[in-house]
Amino acid sequence: MRRxxxxxxxxxxxLLSYALYEGMVAAPTEQTMGEVQRIFYxxxxxxxxxxxxxxxxxxxxxxxxxxxxxxxxxxxVSTAEVGVVFCTVVLVTGPxxxxxxxxxxxxxxxxxxxxxxxxxxYISYLILRRYSTSGQTPVIAAVLAVFGFLDVPxxxxxxxxxxxxxxQPVYFGGPGSGADPRMxxxxxxxxxxxxxxxxxxxxxxxxxxxxxxxFEETQALESLLQPDARSPR
Amino acid sequence: MKFLYAAYAVTWxxxxxxxxxxxxxxxxxxxxxxxxxxx
Numbered sequence: 001m002r003r004x005x006x007x008x009x010x011x012x013x014x015l016l017s018y019a020l021y022e023g024m025v026a027a028p029t030e031q032t033m034g035e036v037q038r039i040f041y042x043x044x045x046x047x048x049x050x051x052x053x054x055x056x057x058x059x060x061x062x063x064x065x066x067x068x069x070x071x072x073x074x075x076x077v078s079t080a081e082v083g084v085v086f087c088t089v090v091l092v093t094g095p096x097x098x099x100x101x102x103x104x105x106x107x108x109x110x111x112x113x114x115x116x117x118x119x120x121x122y123i124s125y126l127i128l129r130r131y132s133t134s135g136q137t138p139v140i141a142a143v144l145a146v147f148g149f150l151d152v153p154x155x156x157x158x159x160x161x162x163x164x165x166x167x168q169p170v171y172f173g174g175p176g177s178g179a180d181p182r183m184x185x186x187x188x189x190x191x192x193x194x195x196x197x198x199x200x201x202x203x204x205x206x207x208x209x210x211x212x213x214x215f216e217e218t219q220a221l222e223s224l225l226q227p228d229a230r231s232p233r
Numbered sequence: 234m235k236f237l238y239a240a241y242a243v244t245w246x247x248x249x250x251x252x253x254x255x256x257x258x259x260x261x262x263x264x265x266x267x268x269x270x271x272x
Contacts, residue, residue: 024241039240046244085251089244096240201252208259215266222269 005203012196019186019193027186039097041186045194046089047115051152053083053198054122058149061142073138074209075202076145080125082201086194087119102165110158111166118155121148 023041030037057079064072094112095105106112125148129141159166170179179187 020241035234036237038237042241042244082251085247089247092243092247093240096236096243100236197248201248201255204252204255208255208262211259211262211266215262215269218269222272226272 005200008196008200008203012193012200015189015193015196019189022186022189027183028180030183033101036097036100039093040183041190043090043093043097044187045191046086046093048191049194049198050083050086050090051156052195053079053086053202054118054149054152057083057145058152061145064138064142065146070213071210073142074206074213076138076142077126077129077209078202078205080122080129080145081205082198084119084122084126085201086198087115087122090115091119107165109164109166110162111155111164114151114155114158118148118151121151 019041023038027038027041029035057076060072060076060079063069064076094115098107099105121144125141125144128144129137132140134140158164159168169177171177171184178184
């Protein structure tokens with residue numbers, strides 16, 4: 001297992017370096033926005049990675065609700081947490097791109113607002129998991145995850161359904177959409193690199209969660225075998 | 234150009250901060266496990 005992890009880590013590092021070169025150097029400069037458009041190669045893959053992680057979180061939350069599987073619960077919390085990290089990158093790189101291009105850091109249009117809402121939903125999911133003392137916390141969190149995920153398709157469709165300050169879709173946006181093939185290649189390389197990196201981080205977070213679950217089980221067993229002197233008789 | 238560099242830099246600052254927090258949580262859990270074993 002450790003060998004696979006090391007191989008994946010090396011592959012991810014190589015891919016991230018190559019993708020950085022593709023995004024910063026090899027891809028052509030966009031004509032209207034200039035160099036700042038290269039933020040696209042980090043902003044879009046981060047968003048797609050976050051959405052994918054939330055989709056996995058949604059699927060494993062349903063599995064947890066159906067089967068009460070501890071591994072599904074551990075994967076749910078891992079994907080939600082790493083998804084929030086990627087979503088944070090989207091919310092930070094977006095304004096850094098918007099300021100030189102639109103002249104403003106932020107606007108309350110449908111795409112931006114629904115993305116912020118998505119981030120807040122998963123932040124509340126993580127707060128619930130961290131601070132709730134109820135024995136039903138994983139069940140409540142799974143239900144929140146299932147309903148919270150409904151915002152993801154809305155974020156995706158927001159600039160198709162509404163007039164937004166956020167640009168119209170570059171890909172799958174109907175006639176006239178699309179980009180230079182070298183730009184598409186750089187984007188795909190960055191997406192592959194970010195997916196590998198996310199898989200690596202989710203793996204680490206999943207292992208931590210499984211270890212925590214084992215620790216809590218051992219602790220509970222320990223307290224049953226050695227009753228505390230302070231416990232009521 | 235400064236916005237481009239800022240965006241790329243902040244992305245890695247966020248990821249590295251998260252990985253640092255994750256490794257701290259690993260260490261804390263390992264210490265707690267060792268304490269439990271000692272008992």
